[in-house]
Amino acid sequence: MYKSEYGYIINFPLSDDRGKMRLLVVIPTYNEAENIEKLIPSVFEHSPPETDILVVDDNSPDGTAEIIDKLITENKAHLHIIKRPGKQGLAAAYLTAFDWGLLKDYDVFLEMDADFSHNPKYISEMVNNIQNHDVVIGSRNVKNGGIEGWSFLRNCISKGGSLYSRIILGCPIKDLTGGFNMWTSNALQKIDLHNILSKGYSFQVEMKYRAWYTGCSIIEVPILFIDRKFGTSKMSKKIFFEALINIWKIKKATGGDTTLDQFIKFFLTGGLGTITNLAIFFVSSDLLKLPEIPVAIGCFVVAGTQNYVINHKWSFANTTGSSKPSIRKWLLFLCASLTGLLVNIVIMKSLIMNFNLPYKFIAQACGIAAGMIINFIFSKFFIFRSKNCAE
Numbered sequence: 001m002y003k004s005e006y007g008y009i010i011n012f013p014l015s016d017d018r019g020k021m022r023l024l025v026v027i028p029t030y031n032e033a034e035n036i037e038k039l040i041p042s043v044f045e046h047s048p049p050e051t052d053i054l055v056v057d058d059n060s061p062d063g064t065a066e067i068i069d070k071l072i073t074e075n076k077a078h079l080h081i082i083k084r085p086g087k088q089g090l091a092a093a094y095l096t097a098f099d100w101g102l103l104k105d106y107d108v109f110l111e112m113d114a115d116f117s118h119n120p121k122y123i124s125e126m127v128n129n130i131q132n133h134d135v136v137i138g139s140r141n142v143k144n145g146g147i148e149g150w151s152f153l154r155n156c157i158s159k160g161g162s163l164y165s166r167i168i169l170g171c172p173i174k175d176l177t178g179g180f181n182m183w184t185s186n187a188l189q190k191i192d193l194h195n196i197l198s199k200g201y202s203f204q205v206e207m208k209y210r211a212w213y214t215g216c217s218i219i220e221v222p223i224l225f226i227d228r229k230f231g232t233s234k235m236s237k238k239i240f241f242e243a244l245i246n247i248w249k250i251k252k253a254t255g256g257d258t259t260l261d262q263f264i265k266f267f268l269t270g271g272l273g274t275i276t277n278l279a280i281f282f283v284s285s286d287l288l289k290l291p292e293i294p295v296a297i298g299c300f301v302v303a304g305t306q307n308y309v310i311n312h313k314w315s316f317a318n319t320t321g322s323s324k325p326s327i328r329k330w331l332l333f334l335c336a337s338l339t340g341l342l343v344n345i346v347i348m349k350s351l352i353m354n355f356n357l358p359y360k361f362i363a364q365a366c367g368i369a370a371g372m373i374i375n376f377i378f379s380k381f382f383i384f385r386s387k388n389c390a391e
């Protein structure tokens, strides 16, 4: 019996023999009774001879663990189970398993789902590739890879999730969200598993990002992901939104924002400012019947102030650091916003005068974009520039 650092009881003793390249296949399960019995023999069949499988079950109500127990009696040496008291998420399941496997000196670890979405036939190719790389990703988003059987929506969520994560993290991996990945023990040690933030599906993104960030050699091999035939997906709205937010936390924990991150935040801040502006305008002008022009000026100042504070505290937080907002910079920011407005008007007007546009709002959209870029450049290089620069 062994108690891991994460506090879970491992109920099956392992022999301590060490082979050459020992592979541990980790399969997290929650209600996979219909799949697991067939999957285990198939994984053994496609893996090198000394491979072990470790199932991490979260007390599945459908009796998944009992099926494993039964298989263990037939296959004692190579099949293991960690039984956890309740559903604690994908990340915790994998972390417990890695912790256990590293302690047992496995050389290579493979993560895979229990529902046959990850076909065991790809294992041998992944094993070949792990000889020359730290990480092998079973990838749906490279040439010859793909997804079969997912709804259009689920496909969009997955592709969108990968793209969203790639842009925010600035990481070139094409399938960041997938869960069919092979790691050398060396890679797992580099990743610093004990500081992983994710609890749910963003775990996959975080692992890969950390591997890339720490300079692991990574290869993506194509896989065809096939939707499960039995049981149901454990993906939920909650898990999805947790993942969206986690990407930012992952980014923050490892390094500063890129210019693109800053621009996205700056853009969102501007959008919020526009809403504030319109709301005040509506109350003052429509409800209180105050004159429009002074109201518009007031709206500009209030929304501009809001933008200034949010940009200081959020969009450019990694350059402003702990410095406080100042009156001088606030005034500079309002000037930059006015300049942006001026650029907006000049571009809009000249486009309308020089081109035969079907709609004027196209000119205005170009004007807004130009104004925003000017304002961003001012903000980044002048107003919110690094605290190391002279004030």
Ligand code: GDD
Pocket (backbone or CB within 6 Å): 027, 028, 029, 030, 031, 032, 056, 057, 058, 087, 088, 089, 090, 093, 112, 113, 114, 115, 117, 158, 177, 178, 179, 180, 201, 204, 228, 232, 233, 234, 235
């Ligand atoms: N132990 C444990 N605890 N296992 C879990 C838990 C949990 O809380 N939640 C899910 N699992 C297991 C499932 O039983 C399955 O074996 C595997 O994790 C994947 O769960 P699915 O519910 O089948 O995921 P999916 O098909 O919706 O999601 C697929 O795509 C995701 C995003 O691309 C998988 O490939 C995921 O790995 C991938 O992140």
Ligand code: MN
Pocket (backbone or CB within 6 Å): 113, 115, 117, 228, 233
């Ligand atoms: Mn699945």
